Amino acid sequence: MPNLTDPLSEDESTDIFDKLHEECGVFAIYGHPEAANLAYLGLYALQHRGQESAGIASSDGRKIYCTRKMGHVADIFTPDVLNQLPGDLAIGHTRYSTTGDTVLLNAQPLSVAYSKGQIAIAHNGNITNAGEIRRDLEAEGSIFQGTSDTEVVLHLVAKSRERTLPGALRDALLQLEGAFSLVFLAENSIIVARDPHGFRPLAMGRVEMSDGRGAYVFASETCAFDLIGAAYIGDVEPGEMVIVGPKGLTREHYTPAQNLAQCVFEHVYFSRPDSLVFGRSVQISREEMGRLLALEHPVDADVVVPVPDSGVAAAIGYASESGIPFRQALIRNHYVGRTFIEPSQAIRDFGVKLKLNPVRSLLEGKRVILVDDSIVRGTTSRKIVRMVRNAGAKEVHLRISCPPTISPCYYGVDTPSQRELIAANQSIKEIERFVEADSLGYLPIERLRDAVADTDKRFCYACYTGKYPTPLIQIEELAMATKTGC
Secondary structure: OOOOOOOOOHHHHOOOOOOOEOOOEEEEEEOOOOHHHHHHHHHHHOHHHOOOEEEEEEEOOOOEEEEEEEOOHHHHOOHHHHOOOOOOEEEEEEEOOOOOOOOHHHOOOEEEEEOOEEEEEEEEEEEOOHHHHHHHHHHOOOOOOOOOOHHHHHHHHHHOOOOOHHHHHHHHHOOOOEEEEEEEEEOOOEEEEEOOOOOOOOEEEEEEOOOOOEEEEEEOOOHHHHHHOOEEEEEOOOOEEEEEEOOEEEEEEOOOOOOOOEEOHHHHHHOOOOOEEOOEEHHHHHHHHHHHHHHHOOOOOOEEEEOOOOOHHHHHHHHHHHOOOEOOOEEEOOOOOOOOOOOOOOOOOHHHHHHEEEOHHHHOOOEEEEEEOOOOOOHHHHHHHHHHHHOOOOEEEEEEOOOOOOOOOOOOOEOOOHHHOHHHHOOHHHHHHHHOOOEEEEOOHHHHHHHOOOOOOOEEOHHHHOOOOOOOOOHHHHHHOOOOOO
C-alpha cells in the first residue's frame, strides 16, 4: 500500500484533477436533412463526457462517410468538415479512453465494410469479457487495428451467420458481458441497443420538422436534445434494441432485462445537471444529496462553498437545508486544456491553481464548509483544502456528496486500482488528516439511495460496496490491464 501521508511529489503537484474521469458520449439521428450538423451539436453538448477525441459517421443511403480526430468537438468539426458528411442519418461519439491507447485508431465511430455492407459503431461503457472474446477471435484469424473493446463488437457482427444486420447484431450482443450503450449506422438505418442491466444511459427523442415529418434522435444525456430542439420521449430500455429505417421505428428486446444496475455515479458526477438521466433530473438528485449530507454531517460554520463545477448542486442543497449562506468562493477557469506551459520554477499545487482560484474576500476569517462530489486518491482534495486555508479561512470542513469510493469500476468508469483509492486503504479519520481538513463527512450509501429515489434497487453502487452486479471475467487481469471501456 502506498504511503498516502507522504508530501506531494513534483508530479502530483502538477496533476490537474484526480477525479474519476468522464466516460464517453454517444449520439444518433435518423431522418433529418442536416443529420451531421445536428450530430455535431449533440456532441458539443456531450463534450463533458469525453475530451480526447470525437467523430461523426453519416450516410446518404448509399455510402457511409466518417470523420474522427483527436481533440475537441468544436475544433474538429469545422463547416468544411461537416459539408463532407452528407445524408439524413448519422451517429457521433466523444471519447475519454478507459481502454486502449490515446491514439486515432481507437477514436470512434469505427467504420468498416464487410459482407453485408458498410457499418459504423460508437459505444459507451465497458465490455468486461472483451479480452476473452478478442483472444478467441485472434486465434481464429481475426486481425484488430486498435486496442478498444468496441472493435470486438464489429468482429462478432462480421462473423455472424445471420443474414441481416439486426440479426447479426443481436447475435453479437448476446455474447457480450458488462456495460454497453451502442449506436450503429448502416447505409439506410440506425440501430441502438443497451445491455440488459442498463448500466449506461441512452435516451430517445424526436425532432419535429417544419414539413410535419419527425427525426428520431438518441443520446447519452438529454442535454443533447435541448440544444437541437428535440423532445425527450423516453429511454432505450435495458436489453432492448431499437431499429429506425425506411419502414419506421421498431423496438424489440433481444434479451430479457436482468437485475437493473444503473450507474449511480451518473447522478453523482458524470452527467450535466440540466440532463435527465435514467428518467430523473440530475440537478434534483444532486441537491437532494447535499440536503441529506447537511442532515447527516452538520457543522457550525459561516459559508458553504462548492468545488466547481460538480459540487455546486450539492452545495446548494447543503446550504438550503442548513441555513448557512452559499458562496461561490472558488472560481473555475473553464479554458484550461489538457496541456499547458509549466513555470520553470515549481509552484506548489500548480495544477489546481491553474484550474481554481479562491475569492479571498469571501473566505478570510470564515469557517468554511467545502462541498465536493467525491474523493479518489485524495491529493486534489488536499490541494483544494490548502488553497482555501491559504486564502484566509479559519476552518475548513470537507463534505462529500457520495460514500467513500473503495472499489474500482469495471463498467466504464476510469477508476484507479484499489491500492490507489484512499478510502480503500485509510479510515475516514486518516483521510481527514491526509486532506488537512478540520472535519470530513461522507454521504452514507442509504442516503444516496434516497437522493436518487432508488426505491426498487435499480442502481449500481459497486464502487462504494465492492459488490459487483455481474460476474467479472478474469478480474485480476482487468485490474492490472489498461482500464477497459469505450
